[in-house]
Amino acid sequence: MNGAxxxxxxxxxxxxxxxxxxLTEQLRAGxxxxxxxxxxxxxxxxxxxxxxxxxxxxxxxxxxxxxEEGLVVSNRGGGTTVANVIPATAATxxxxxxxxxGRADGDGIDISSGMPDLSAFPRAAWSRAERKVLSxxxxxxxxxxxxxxxxxxxxxLAGWLARSRGVVAEPDQIIVTxxxxxALSLLAQVLRNRxxxxxxxxxxxxxxxxxxxxxWMDGLVPxxxxxxxxxxxxxxxxxxxxxxxxxxxxxxxxxVLSPERRRALVAWADRANGVVIEDDYDAEYRYxxxxxxAMQGLSPERVVHVSSLSKVLAxxxxxxxxxxxxxxxxxxxxxxxxxxxxxxxxxxxTLAELLETGALERHLRTLRKKHRERRDAAxxxxxxxxxGCKIEGIAAGLHLVVMLPEHLDDKVVTERAKREGIAVHPxxxxxxxxxxxxxxxxxxxxxxxVLEQALRRLGRIVAGCxx
Numbered sequence: 187m188n189g190a191x192x193x194x195x196x197x198x199x200x201x202x203x204x205x206x207x208x209l210t211e212q213l214r215a216g217x218x219x220x221x222x223x224x225x226x227x228x229x230x231x232x233x234x235x236x237x238x239x240x241x242x243x244x245x246x247x248x249x250x251x252x253x254e255e256g257l258v259v260s261n262r263g264g265g266t267t268v269a270n271v272i273p274a275t276a277a278t279x280x281x282x283x284x285x286x287x288g289r290a291d292g293d294g295i296d297i298s299s300g301m302p303d304l305s306a307f308p309r310a311a312w313s314r315a316e317r318k319v320l321s322x323x324x325x326x327x328x329x330x331x332x333x334x335x336x337x338x339x340x341x342x343l344a345g346w347l348a349r350s351r352g353v354v355a356e357p358d359q360i361i362v363t364x365x366x367x368x369a370l371s372l373l374a375q376v377l378r379n380r381x382x383x384x385x386x387x388x389x390x391x392x393x394x395x396x397x398x399x400x401x402w403m404d405g406l407v408p409x410x411x412x413x414x415x416x417x418x419x420x421x422x423x424x425x426x427x428x429x430x431x432x433x434x435x436x437x438x439x440x441x442v443l444s445p446e447r448r449r450a451l452v453a454w455a456d457r458a459n460g461v462v463i464e465d466d467y468d469a470e471y472r473y474x475x476x477x478x479x480a481m482q483g484l485s486p487e488r489v490v491h492v493s494s495l496s497k498v499l500a501x502x503x504x505x506x507x508x509x510x511x512x513x514x515x516x517x518x519x520x521x522x523x524x525x526x527x528x529x530x531x532x533x534x535x536t537l538a539e540l541l542e543t544g545a546l547e548r549h550l551r552t553l554r555k556k557h558r559e560r561r562d563a564a565x566x567x568x569x570x571x572x573x574g575c576k577i578e579g580i581a582a583g584l585h586l587v588v589m590l591p592e593h594l595d596d597k598v599v600t601e602r603a604k605r606e607g608i609a610v611h612p613x614x615x616x617x618x619x620x621x622x623x624x625x626x627x628x629x630x631x632x633x634x635x636v637l638e639q640a641l642r643r644l645g646r647i648v649a650g651c652x653x
Contacts, residue, residue, distance in 0.1 A: 193212060193213070205240055205244055207559075209240070209245065213249075214252065214633065218633050223268065225267055226268045228265065256269055256310045257269055294608055302553055302631070303557070304631060305631075307499060315536045315545065319536050320532075331531040333527055334362065334528070335507070335528065335534060336538065337357065339534040342538045351491075353491055355482075355491075359510055360508070360509055361510055361519060362507050363506045364529065365504050366395070366494045367394070370430075372518055372521050372525070373461075373508070374403055375402060377461065383405070385399050385426060385428040385429065387409065387429070388430070388431060388436065389408035389411060389617055390411065392467070393616050399430065407424045411436060416436075416443060416447065419450075421454060427459060427460035430463040431443065431462060431464060434480065435468055435469060437467065437585075440579020440586070455485065461490060462490070463489075464481045464482055464489050464492065465492055466480055470497065470550055471584060472582040473554075473580075473582060489511075490510060490514070495537070504529075505534070560632070564629040567638045571645030571646075577589075586626075586627055587624050587626055588624055589623070591652060594623050595623060597614060602651065607643070608643055610625050613626055
């Protein structure tokens, strides 16, 4: 392939001091949108460097980054070629798609979810870790695992959660689950056994959590959210003894539960003999603010900390965990055993290896930088294509909220967007009450050009609804 024509790259558009990052993103985008198909050979680093007037080291480092992400492979004597990667924007065959009322018709662009860049999954690091596990796993490790989780993973998680989230936990307090959904299902069943049959939820709050809890519990109690997070005063007016909250980054508004509210929430749990379920779903991603510690450290006996690797690696892994208070742990572990004997051991051992070698944290640093760039591009595009619409929740996470003019119905807007090939969630989908109209936009999965295209079309749709 001739470097002069390669992806029509314009080196003049590369920011000063960030040319390697720019080149990496351009190549990654080409793989994600299918312009660089599986098996396509990239120009040699020398040729591409010459054509772009860059140092060869810049191109070599860009290729190396993509190799670490598993997007390209280096063939001895055969140059660098694109690996077997499913583009992030490729449509899943309809027969395999989960039923989602927000999905775009046809081969559209889905900006409805707070997903990470799945094309950046660290395939090379995963393969190395998996090969090591397969070559070193003992007969005992290949047998039936502890239903709470493989000890090596629980030990690695305890250390990682302590240094990254301030979680206070010994390995035997951690229960490995099938994602946050698995954790909530176990918790709901154990709480029901103890006479806790209702759960308070944030309003607005995560629709997925609400649906899971509603399946297991007799009722859900909505509690309003304001600029300081969950209203503990409103919670105290209810008779429920369980509440689920997203303290570090409220979904979907993006607000942080204030220190005063955190202390008040723990005090409520003490008075009510209750449980606070802390969903720490995407606290790894922060851009314009200092890290926010997990609530669990304030009251390990009242707060059940749950999270997963869906936002760091991929939802398909179905790996999550909960840090259980001592008075719930044995019953939760027994319920895990009775459900399915626990999670697959080989995957847990592979994840333990990624944590112990630091590969997972290196991957997270790469993702955080990439997602910040996409967040910045999304904010700029919204300001341009949806002028006058306020943007909230931009300081962290993988999504933001665009507030629409008050006279619009956000469900009508999203239905029109769906017909135009853009999947986006209405803010009202996540609330018990109608509230103010808005759109919840996920920017993590898509390269910047795809994001800009989707937001340009969305701007036209909103303008058409307004006129």
